[in-house]
Amino acid sequence: MSEATIRDVAREAQLSVASVSRALNGHKSVRPETRARVIAVADALGYVPHAGARSLSMARSNAIGVVLPDLHGEFFSEIVRGMDREAMLLGLQLLLSNMHANVAQANEGLRAMHGRVDGLIIMSPQGWKATVPRGIPAVFVNSAEADDTHPRLRIDNRVGAAAVARHFAETGRRAVVHIAGPDHNVDARERREAFLQAMAEFAPQATVTVLEGDFSEDSGERAAQRIVSEGLRVDAIFAANDMTAAGCLLGLRGAGVRVPEDIAMAGFDDVPLARYLDLTTVRVGIAEIGARAIVRLAQLMDGTADETSSVEWHVPELVVRRTTQTF
Amino acid sequence: MSEATIRDVAREAQLSVASVSRALNGHKSVRPETRARVIAVADALGYVPHAGARSLSMARSNAIGVVLPDLHGEFFSEIVRGMDREAMLLGLQLLLSNMHANVAQANEGLRAMHGRVDGLIIMSPQGWKATVPRGIPAVFVNSAEADDTHPRLRIDNRVGAAAVARHFAETGRRAVVHIAGPDHNVDARERREAFLQAMAEFAPQATVTVLEGDFSEDSGERAAQRIVSEGLRVDAIFAANDMTAAGCLLGLRGAGVRVPEDIAMAGFDDVPLARYLDLTTVRVGIAEIGARAIVRLAQLMDGTADETSSVEWHVPELVVRRTTQTF
DNA sequence: CTGAAAGCGCTTACAG
């Protein structure tokens, strides 16, 4: 016994499929008793409308596609949470396609979305030029490329990184290390550049060493090992994101280095974990950005968008916690 | 200029839509040069097949629907990560519908999935009886109800909770508090029951007090406040999950209580955060369970499932870390 | 208020 279709309901209720459709969709033109009969039959048959067929004929799916890169744990859940909450409010479903390690995979995901979503949210900090099917509303999050045809949401990494630099300068840190993120990532590049520039401005006498990293916890641990084994003189570390900072913290403490007594540590993002680590960081409203992306997209979809190709900047702010405390 | 359809490609390539379809789908019956022409035209027009129409006519969407309750951060990202990885391997897309606070919302989500997914993964630890559209393969994760028609994946909470009890008993803890999870949640109930039972068995002379909680960080903090303000004599706390343990840890430390020197603390789940907190906990392979759910569902969908209504138990194991250390 | 018919964008036997 497979799934009942609208035809089965129509036959059973002695009506045309057109009437069944209207009854089920609450059209005013249906006589109440007819509607009641239809609903009764539908329930009896366990009829559930075929959402796919429905959206094909209505040219509207009430779903939106989200294409994400391979995101680290907490950032991922936070942004999805923000989108989710907003999407639910708007009666929209989320079709997720994440873990894309390269542009081919991402485009693959994009193609699979075509015809099953009304709009797209694309996050591609890696600098991919994602191929958006023409005619589909789309919003980009944190993408590098200038794109005049789609709205974008961006984190103002420069402001955040500069705030860390200023904080280090003001607390007298002079031997500073930056653990960078992956070079192909815009956020990582901007954080590094702005940090170096701001350090030069706020603390010209300080030295800044850049160690490579890739946003992962592991790369933070590796950086810690290097610092310890090479006996680098360091009194402050700015990691490109919180996960890297967390890994580095673990590594340093494992080696007996005290934070913040010996070395200060700051991260970026303010993922939930940061609070537990009492980690000084730059707060990015991750969930909020997700929510905003949905709102912007919804406006685009129903044509109420004010402007279509603007960049919306999200300005983060420094959160000072124990890991950069001075005594 | 809206989206090109297969008809546009056919016209441009001077072929029937049937041939275009075959060419694009790699049927062997198409002459190479014809195929080449079709592909060239498709590219030129920026043609992207309409996945919705495709799945309607093929009765196959290559997507699977995931219905989740309102999950706390890390658990959510971990389980989705596990599903995601496996789904990508199998060429399946994930359609997510989460944040369901009640059964009506969940059923709503379920209906919206019908006809756009080939199968369903449903997580309903709240004891809802979710209405699965008939004829759709489905796998339940962590659901309470006995269901003879669908496979289920379950965490063996009893084993985990008993392991904590034994550990407390062996380390001489005698004044024990359990911060419970929400009562309507199976996992929470099983953990509480098994813990109480095991404590009675392993440490008959110990006292066990149950404080209420709801799996949230906040409820952990509240429990800590009660313990401190009421001056409860406590030497060990078992929280129903890691987030609660984390909140409690924060609360206790804020009040100057030392963990583990004054009070030992254990959680459940082993979310990534636990490692950073050096929290003793019960490791549930969250991502692995997600992956297994996909695998089971895929077997169901292609008919290679060995058994269709069995329960697969995932046995967690105790991870002893610093928060239950003795001196 | 209700029904017959066309159409949404594809795929796939069935002929040729």
Place this chain on the structure above:
DNA sequence: CTGAAAGCGCTTACAG
């Protein structure tokens, strides 16, 4: 190797 036609499960003008 290719095309005309039917069909996937709905919705919606268009008549009546």
